[in-house]
Amino acid sequence: xSEGNEKKSSAIWTRFRISLDTWxxxxxxxxxxLVRAGxxxxxxx
Amino acid sequence: xxxSIALPRLRPxxxxxxxxxxxxxxxxxxAIGYAGKLLEQNLSRYGKAHHLVIPNIEYVLWAIVIGLAIxxxxxxxxxxxxxxxxxxxxxxxxxxxxGARFVLGDVVKLGSISLVLVALELALAIALMTWLxxxxxxxxxxxxxxxxxxxxxxxxxxxxxxxxxxxDDEDASFAIAAILALGAIALFxxxxxxxxxxxxxxxxxMWAGLAVDNTAEAxxxxxxxxxxxGKIAVLAKTTRNAMIGFVVLGYALHWASAGQAKTIxxxxxxxWQKFPKFVLGFLLISLLATAHLFDKEQLTSxxxxxxxxxxxxxxxxxxxxxxxxxxxxxxRPFIVGALGEVAIASLTLVLVLGANRVFHL
Numbered sequence: 001x002s003e004g005n006e007k008k009s010s011a012i013w014t015r016f017r018i019s020l021d022t023w024x025x026x027x028x029x030x031x032x033x034l035v036r037a038g039x040x041x042x043x044x045x
Numbered sequence: 046x047x048x049s050i051a052l053p054r055l056r057p058x059x060x061x062x063x064x065x066x067x068x069x070x071x072x073x074x075x076a077i078g079y080a081g082k083l084l085e086q087n088l089s090r091y092g093k094a095h096h097l098v099i100p101n102i103e104y105v106l107w108a109i110v111i112g113l114a115i116x117x118x119x120x121x122x123x124x125x126x127x128x129x130x131x132x133x134x135x136x137x138x139x140x141x142x143x144g145a146r147f148v149l150g151d152v153v154k155l156g157s158i159s160l161v162l163v164a165l166e167l168a169l170a171i172a173l174m175t176w177l178x179x180x181x182x183x184x185x186x187x188x189x190x191x192x193x194x195x196x197x198x199x200x201x202x203x204x205x206x207x208x209x210x211x212x213d214d215e216d217a218s219f220a221i222a223a224i225l226a227l228g229a230i231a232l233f234x235x236x237x238x239x240x241x242x243x244x245x246x247x248x249x250x251m252w253a254g255l256a257v258d259n260t261a262e263a264x265x266x267x268x269x270x271x272x273x274x275g276k277i278a279v280l281a282k283t284t285r286n287a288m289i290g291f292v293v294l295g296y297a298l299h300w301a302s303a304g305q306a307k308t309i310x311x312x313x314x315x316x317w318q319k320f321p322k323f324v325l326g327f328l329l330i331s332l333l334a335t336a337h338l339f340d341k342e343q344l345t346s347x348x349x350x351x352x353x354x355x356x357x358x359x360x361x362x363x364x365x366x367x368x369x370x371x372x373x374x375x376x377r378p379f380i381v382g383a384l385g386e387v388a389i390a391s392l393t394l395v396l397v398l399g400a401n402r403v404f405h406l
Contacts, residue, residue, distance in 0.1 A: 024137030025326035031142065032330055035346045036339060043346040045353075 063127075070128015071357070074135070077115070077364070078356035081107030105268045105359050109232065112363020121364070132361020136261050137323040139354030143279055144330030145339065145347035152331050155277065158404055159251065159284040162396050166255050167288060170196035170389050177381045186212040186305075187378060189296050190220035195385055198286045198321075199224045199259030205289060205319050209297035211306045222370075223382035228262035229366050231386070235266045238394075239274075247406040248397050250274035254281025256393040258386075261362045264355060275355075277406075283324050290319035 018026075034040045081104040092099035115121065121129070144152075171192045178188025190212055194203045200221050207217040235257065239249040250267045253274065257263035260282050267278025294315055300306035309315050334344060400406060 019322070020134055021137060021322035024134050024323050025141055027134075028138040028141035028326055028330070031138075031350055032145070032333070032339075032347060035343050035350070040346060040350075042342070043349045043353075045349040 067128040067131055070125040071131055072128070073125050074129060074132060074357040074360040074364070077111045077360035078104070078108045080111055081105070081109075081359070082356065103269055104356070105265055108356060108359040109265060109363040112360050113366055114363075116364045116367050117369070129361055129364050132261065132358050132365065135354040135357040135361070136264065137321075137326075139351045139358060140260075140264075140279055140283060141323050141326035141330055142347050142351035142354060143276065144327040145334045145344050145351070146276055147280065147331045147334070149328075149331050149335040152280065152328065155247075155251075155280055155406070156284055158400055158406070159254070159281045162251070162255055162393070162400060163281070163285050163288060165396055166285070166389065166393050167196045167292065169392050170385070171292070173388055174381070174385045177385050181377055181381050183377060183381060184213075184216060186210060186300070187216040187219055188381075189300070190216055191223065191378065191382055191385065193292055193296060194220050194224040195258055195382065195389060197258075197289050197292050198282070199228060199262070201260070201286075201321070202289050202293065206293045206296055209293050209306065209309075209315075209319075210300040219378040220382075223378045224258050225366065226368075226379060227382050227386045228257060228259045229368075231257045231390070232262055232266050232269065232362075235390075236269045239270055244398075245401070245406070246271045246273035247277050248401040250277025251281045251400070251406055252390075252394055252397045253278040254283075255285065255397065256386075256390040257282075260286060261358055265359050265362055268355065268359075283321075283327055286321045287324050289321060290316040293319050 031040065035043070084107045085102060085104040088099055089101060091097070174192035174195055175188055178185070178191060183191070189210060190203050190206060193206045194200070196202075203217055203220050203224065206212070207214075235249075235253055239252070244252070249270050250273065253266040253270070254263050254277065257266045257278075263278050263282040264275060268275030294309070294312060297306055297309055297315070301308045330347070333339065334347075339347065397406075
């Protein structure tokens with residue numbers, strides 16, 4: 001992907017108020033919490 | 046720079062509608078990644094059933110190759126583009142979840158070794174790229190961007206530095222195209238060299254994490270070798286990413302002192318702004334896993350979630366690589382990048398082999 005796309009990519013995420021990094025951390029931690037709480041079980045590969 | 050798969054400009058609309066716009070591209074990433082996984086499984090089954098010796102080609106490679114084939118043969122419809130751009134989100138979420146597969150002690154041990162190697166790699170890469178830039182008479186800020194891209198973390202570092210040193214769009218485009226093209230080459234050459242040298246998983250993973258510039262390509266180059274190598278490549282690359290703020294700050298101060306960039310009043314705030322937050326997420330999950338907050342089955346689930354996230358990333362790596370667009374960027378930055386990358390890869394290989402001998406990685 002070119003620079004234009006990279007910039008637009010981060011623009012997409014900043015429209016959601018927080019950075020892409022912070023979104024990724026928040027979603028991953030929420031997923032870990034759901035696994036810990038037993039809501040998400042036996043995720044196969 | 047012409048966009049290989051230009052994302053459409055999004056009008057300011059509600060977040061829900063934005064999320065809806067991401068879905069087609071995410072579905073495409075998932076379809077390509079899953080097709081790669083099915084190909085790996087079915088080829089292996091077919092080989093066994095028919096007593097054929099078929100080399101095991103990992104889903105990682107299939108996902109990248111399918112993505113490459115699509116992006117280099119057909120024009121991807123605009124409706125998919127916003128979702129394809131999420132590959133970086135999946136990469137970072139995958140790295141955070143991968144923290145569950147590391148005991149904090151391992152992170153400290155391997156991270157400390159990585160940190161020493163990263164410091165050496167940074168000094169070597171910056172010195173070498175600056176020298177090559179002068180030798181090939183590249184514009185000084187283009188040389189700075191190439192040095193930042195090759196020493197730290199590719200595209201993200203170049204974008205972070207571009208604003209900080211007031212570099213031209215054209216320079217940033219050249220540097221990004223060179224780093225992406227070289228990353229694509231590294232994907233295919235690193236595993237071959239690793240196997241040829243008979244490197245163990247840890248040493249190879251450390252090398253991939255230190256020498257491959259973009260985080261997505263470093264993760265893929267590690268995973269192409271083995272699961273364990275992929276894990277170590279992510280750890281080494283994450284250590285490298287953590288340095289982004291310091292290097293960009295150094296360059297920003299240099300160009301500000303030359304009167305060619307804005308001065309930085311609050312250095313601590315600048316460092317925090319540039320610091321990749323997913324590194325903290327990775328450490329937090331690793332800390333929680335070390336504190337036995339998750340049982341064995343939950344750890345397996347988290348590791349598998351991380352694999353699914355990487356699956357989407359690898360499909361995105363293939364889809365975003367358009368060789369025709371890269372060749373339009375001119376040959377000199379590419380030659381400087383290629384010479385620098387070969388030298389950096391060779392030097393980091395020597396460093397890693399030396400560290401492997403001393404610390405038994």
